[in-house]
Amino acid sequence: MNSLPRLVATDIDGTLVRSDRTISARTIATLERVTASGVPVVLVTGRPIRWLHQVYEQLSAPIPAVCANGAVIYDPDTDTPLHTAPMEPEILSRIAERLRAEIPGVVLAVEIEDSRHMLHEQEWPVRYESGLPTIRVVGSPEEITSAPAVKMLARSGSEDADGFTALVNGALKGLAEATHSSYSGLVEISAVGVTKAAGLEWYCRRHGVDAADVIAFGDMPNDLPMLTWVGRPVAMANAHPAVLEIAADTALTNDEDGVAAYLEKVFDL
Incomplete structure (x- = not known):
């Protein structure tokens, strides 16, 4: 990735959220500044829709989410799934x-x-x-x-x-x-074929963003498909060894506001 990202994708647990299940004021402010600059932020999580309120209650504004490891793309503004990929x-x-x-x-x-x-x-x-x-x-x-x-x-x-x-x-x-x-x-x-990468690709295609222009943060094996798909894959320092092995770069741990610290450098915030 030789230019600024056009979209930021981030896992939630072990990545954006700290061990005490809170999101720091620093992280919230950084996400706000990134979004205000015109770069959308998307949550990409294994969580079900019913667990997202725990995150949205802490943010100043809800963020679109790829849920259930890519099986549901969720619009929080309308409380509507935009796309689903269930098993029959x-x-x-x-x-x-x-x-x-x-x-x-x-x-x-x-x-x-x-x-x-x-x-x-x-x-x-x-x-x-x-x-x-x-x-x-x-x-x-x-x-x-x-x-x-x-x-x-x-x-x-x-x-x-x-x-x-x-x-x-x-x-x-x-x-x-x-x-x-x-x-x-x-x-x-x-x-089959439903992963965080597939869900994020669906969202990015809808918004005209190429994989090469996406930066993503993750920490666990369910993040591997997403991290191998994006242009800049970033592992948290607390990540699973398989994630650290394939990432292009490493951020500080989730308890050290790793996503915020990394984005502050990328966007010169």
Whole structure:
């Protein structure tokens, strides 16, 4: 990238947001100045739509988002999904069948209704949304695959995240995409070809921006497709080793306002 970026794309967790789940005043101000200069900022996240309010409540103005690892492009001004790429029940059933056959004890959940709602099996650990009407336990194993879903989630005991993701990818080869964005052993499954790169490409094409003119920030394996697609891929210093390996540059950690510090230099803010 030999000129200023025409679009800034950033992951949320472990990247824009600090460990205490807050966004610093410095980061908020920097994003405002970048946007005021005419360069749009886009959130590119594994989060579902229903988790974005935690970010928007901290910003001075909502920012468009590529959600669910590229399966949903969301316009916060109209509260509308502009584009979705769900998996149909038939595909979900095949995915669940393979996982249950090859990974004994696997527990499943799905993000449905453009990721505004979740269905999960009884054994699924509901950690942050217990009791909410948007989260519901299914009555049978078949119900988990009964509606189109933008993402399926899989857990299996205390499996290592990288190893478990490789196991899931092996089981689903040619049927779906599997990645992870945490070290908790949670694997995120999307339709074939649906990644953060695909979602960001859809958004950029709509706005006439080429990949070469995009700078992106990320920290986890689900960011790898996006970071290999853009013109300037930047890893956070706290990033997963696979992300650090492919990035063109490294920013400070998320707790050190790495995105803000890097953008301040790029845009001379």
